[in-house]
Amino acid sequence: MTITQIPDQPESPTNRPPSMHRFRTWLRRPYARHILIWTVVIGFLLLPLAWLMVAAMNQTGAPASKIMEEIEQTVFVFTVVSIPITAFVFAVLLYSLIGWKQVSGDEPPMQESPAIRTNRIGVILWTFASSLLAFFLVVWGLIELAQITANSYGTISADQQPGDNNSVIVNVTGQQWVWTFAYPQHDGIVANVLYLPVDKPVYFNITSKDVIHNFWLVELGVKIDANPGAITQTGVTPNKEGVFNLRCAELCGMHHAYMETEIRVVSQEAFNTWTREMGGMRTS
Amino acid sequence: MSVIHSVEVPQPTQHGAAGGIMRRLNFGTGLAGGIGLAAILGIITSQFVPTGASSPITFAPIEGDLVYLAVLLGWVIGFMAGMGAFVGPIRWVLGREQTHEDAEYMAGKDMGKGRYWRYTTDHKVVGIQYFIVTLIVFGFGGLLAMLIRTELGVTWSEVFSPSFYNAIIGTHGIAMVIAMIIVISGPIGNFIVPIMIGARDMAYPRLNALSLWLLVAAVPCLISSLFLGGMRDGWSAYQPLIAQAPSGVLGYQMTIIVFAISTGIASVNLMTTILTMRCKGMTWSRTPILVYGIFAASLMGLYAFPFYQYSQILSLTDRIFNTSFFNPLEGGSVWLYENLFWLLGHPEVYVILIPSMAIMMELIPVFMRKPLFSYNFAVAGIVGVVALSGLVWAHHMYMTGWAPAANYPFMLSTEMISIPVGFLVLVVIGTLWRGTAWTRLPLMAVYAVIFNKMIGGVTGVYLSDVPADQYFHGGMFVVAHFHYMLMGAGFFGAMGGIAFYFPKMTGRILDERLGSIGLWTTFIGFQFTFGSMFVAGLQGQPRRVLQFDEQFNISNWISTIGAYVIGIGVLIFLAAIVFSWKSGVVASGNPWGSKSLEWQTPTPVPLNNFAVLPVVTERPYEYGVPDPLDAELEPAPEEQLESAGTR
Known part of the structure; x- marks a missing residue:
């Protein structure tokens, strides 16, 4: 060896x-x-x-x-x-x-290309x-x-949402082909236009009476299904006053295209005025 | 008597002429059987159901539903019986098993054009039949697409009633999904794949015919549904909205139930063929990539379609028998339906996309005269997509409120898919790298596919991401994205595949000039139609609406004009197919100079495909010459050793 x-x-x-x-x-x-x-x-x-x-x-x-x-x-x-x-x-x-390089013609080109099988x-x-x-x-x-x-305040169920003056709770109901917004903190006033005060957290409890709708606050970036037989939760804090679009984003039957309404984000004073006009006693 | 290893194998005896009763059955008897049984069952049902009977839940009159269901069932069963689908089992029960002569008759031996109208088992005939059926379904869906765009382009009034509009969007959706699923796996998977792997036919020739004629039986169900009010809930047919639909929805449900059986049979057949009938020497690393693609699509189809079928069966029983699987008023769940549906829905898009990617990878080496770049990577990409395809369905449900916590894992799995898809993109651009482009029509289609696929893929990333999807979900952005994927990649890939295999399938070369004009017209129209749809989506237009705010007008007008251009382009391409088929240039056996097996057979392909079964001795795609630029860099040490060894 x-x-x-x-x-x-x-x-x-x-x-x-x-x-x-x-x-x-x-x-x-x-x-x-x-x-x-x-x-x-x-x-x-x-x-x-x-x-x-x-x-x-x-x-x-x-x-x-x-x-x-x-x-x-x-x-x-x-x-x-x-x-x-x-x-x-x-x-x-x-x-x-x-x-x-490019060739045309009816016959397969004789000029062969480099056989690159792989390149580690x-x-x-x-x-x-x-x-x-x-x-x-x-x-x-x-x-x-x-x-x-x-x-968007996660998925806080209705009984845990703060009912205090620092936030607004809106119960949203979709039905063919209209949105209904109820404000339980304000003596349950009901509207078809979504009024929101600016710079205040809003909690939505969303459901549907008939088929699936989709609750889409376009400029606010909120989107969630309104399901029959279930309540979905989401929320948002609007930080800009103005009139924005609310559309249904889930096909819900004949007049799906027309199932849209306005979101009016207004100042706190204007919101209080609106709730009083609508018949809500309590101001927040 | 056959003799195998000196043992006599008893063969079934021939009774009468070869084929037996099958000699008398063809498409005509199928139609007669279908219409006859449909009429009989329809009349019987209408006699038994009391007039004015109504559903105890919705109080809707139920008589129409039951009669229509009976008619549909009668049509499908009668048509299949008339075609001869049940002859095989009946003969087996009677003890008159199929003889060799019978099998040859059923394969259409020496039969001429009549074999295209029969229950023919030859895979080449089935492939052509699939092609024709695809064209019919595609034409139907395309016509509806034109109606949709007309409605959306006329922004100042309603062209159609909202109900009819909803019916056409749903029917357009399902017709196109069916057409795109079969457009490659049907014609090319049946005609080309068995020859490509060096087999004489599919593993189960009679099942092959069965899957085709079931599909044919499903088409009238779909078309008839439109005349009975249609299904007005998009192709997804979500509960509980679908419960409000008129009887037409049963046509949709019957279509899906029959189509799922057809797809399942076809998938099993293709998979068995590919697994067991590859010729000698065709190991897994010598199998062409298209075969992998078709196998992957079949596997995913086999996994996914049962979910769809169950969901529609349950939906049907909800309607007919008042079960409450999906009715929330009675304890059902709308989310259950959504889950079942999307368990199909997402693998299904890969059932469409993977064959189109595979066709691309099959074409590029031939037209670039280069080997496929990184074959192993291509296979890994396909395997990766198949593995992940079943784990991503709930990304269609991010915004349903079903399980907000599940959005995290589903976002993860969805974005993971970009890695294997990235492999496939690398293979494609690696094969294009420094190749000499032979700029024929199929290669042009490939370029169109890659362009569209990139746009569709990148926009898919936004949708896979929950925050961005929160804006895009249910909007036109989604519509534009999946049209870029399904039409931009799937349909253009099919155009390339058809143009490439046209000489083998029909014996004539597809007219280059007319075909190219059609292809590029379609391509340009496509970019306008769906490019401006992205803009509409970004502006916030929801999908499936027939009227919208004025801010969306311009993008919708552009979209509609583009759609008409697509329509013209597709008609030109169709004209190219028809004229070339009738009077095109007669093709030689291998007009593209391809090295794969299907081009080594003569054209037209003989009944047995190969006189002698081939033996594969090298990898696919052995094109090209040693890279001259490698001399510029230093030769790698191992290559020096190899070249020294050969000397």
Whole structure:
């Protein structure tokens, strides 16, 4: 048995260049360089979408609550985050179609393309990047959802909702095809237009008399089903005075399209005046 | 007598001419049987139900319901009997089992065009039949889409009554869902997949015919429902609104019940074929990706459709027998229905999308003359989507108040799906990377699919997120998103697949010019229609409305104009199909220079597909030459070793 003596010396040199050098060599290829340029250009062209989308959402006066602000922030961030990846795919798509080699004709082309079966670095990078992105989306979503749940006062059941002067309770009933709002704190006055005082927490107890409706306060960012045989809870604090839209967002029969009404977010004084006019004795 | 290993195997004896009673049965007898039995059952039912009988719950007159149900049942059973669906079991009971000659007759041997009108078991005939049925269902749904857009474009008045409008949106939805589910798995899955895996036919040829003719039986149920008031609750047919619908809803429910049986049979058949009948040498790593896609779609369909079927059966008994599964007044739950429905609903979109992705991955290597980039990743992506598809259904119920705490895990699982779908996108763009594009019609369709799929995928991320969904749920944004996925990816993928396999299926090449004009017209119209629908959704337009505030007018006008452009484009594409089929350029066996098995058979494909069963010796997609640019970088050490070894 012989023992080979391994000489104590630095590792023998390989002809593998350092990774930065490989990257630079790769970048010198026209294809890689062009696609990166196209990605940046397309990315910047798509960037205005982030503002345009929010602008479209704000057309009728949103955001009128913290919830809606958070929703718009989410839409904005998601747009910005998804632009690089969309731009990259579009760049590859367009460049491989109109920027690189192209043949037409009836016969299959003889000119064969490089047989790239896989690319370990590319695959690892892509997996890592897409997982990171998905992770970011999930974390962002979970945090925002927790905040929105907090801002909409979760699902506090009717007997635990504070009945004090610092909040308003509204019992919402959907029926084909009208919304009814009852204010139990104000001697049970009933209205078909949703009056809310500004900057005060509102608790909604929502149910339906017949079929499923969806209670959507558009500019306030509140949306929840009104189910027959069940009460769903949510809430909001409107932080902007104005007239906003309330629509039904679940097909509920013939006149579903017309099942909409106004939300009037008014000052506390105006709200008190309104409740007195409606016959409620107690002011809050 | 057959002789296997010197043992004589007794064969059933032939009675009379091959085929027996099947010689006399065809589509005509099917129609006669269906209409006859429907009439008989309808008349009997109307005699037995007292006039003016009403439901004890809703006080609605029930006679119409029962008669219509009897007519539907009579139609389905009579039609299937008239087609000869029950002949096999009856012969088995009588002890006259099918002989080899019978089987050959039923496969349509030497029969000519008549075999397309019969209960033919040959998978190639079934594939063509599926294609025709898909076109009919698609045309029906498309017509309704035009009506919907007309109503929404005419913002100054109501074109249709609200009830009829609600009926057409629901019927459009379910017709298109059915059409999109079968558009790839039906024609291409039946015609191409068995040849692609080197089999002589499907595993269960008679079940294949059964699944097709059940589908045919379901179509009149769907169309007739529209004339009896329709189902007025969107294609989701939520309880308890559906309880208010007129009798037409029974047509929808019968359609779903029959269609689910048809899909289940077809799924089992395709899965068994793929699992057991791949030819020698076709290991899992040598199986083309389309086969994986069809297998995945079948698996998900097999899992998902029973939920839909149960939900509709329970809904039907709620209506007919006053059970109260979903009636909250009697202790039922509307959330139970929603859960059952979406347990179907979400796997179902992947049943549509995965085949279209797989078709794309099948086409790109051929037209780029490159191997599929990272084949393993493509398979992993498909497996990942299938695994997650059953765990995400409740993201359709974020805003129902069913279980607010469940929104957290469902948001997690839904956003996880972007990872395997991302794998598929990587495979696609990796295969496009540095390929020489042979710009034929199928490749153009692929480009259209990827473009639409990116938009649909990114907007899907907003909807998977609960906070953003709180604004978008139930709005036009959702409508635009799923049309980008189902039509933008599914339908354009089907266009590419049909254009690609057209030479093999019909023996003629799809007219390139007319087809391209159709494709791009549809594409441009599509971007206008559904792009502006995103805007309407962002502005806050709810879906399924027929009138809306003035602020939504402009986006709806653009949308309607785009929809008419789509209509024209689809008609042009249809014209390309019809003209090419009748008088197109006759195709050679392998016009695309593809290397997969289905192109190695002659065109038209002989009854047995292969004279000698093939043996696969290499991976699919072995196109291309060694990368010349690799010389620029240093050759990797292991490659040096390999090249040294070969020398």
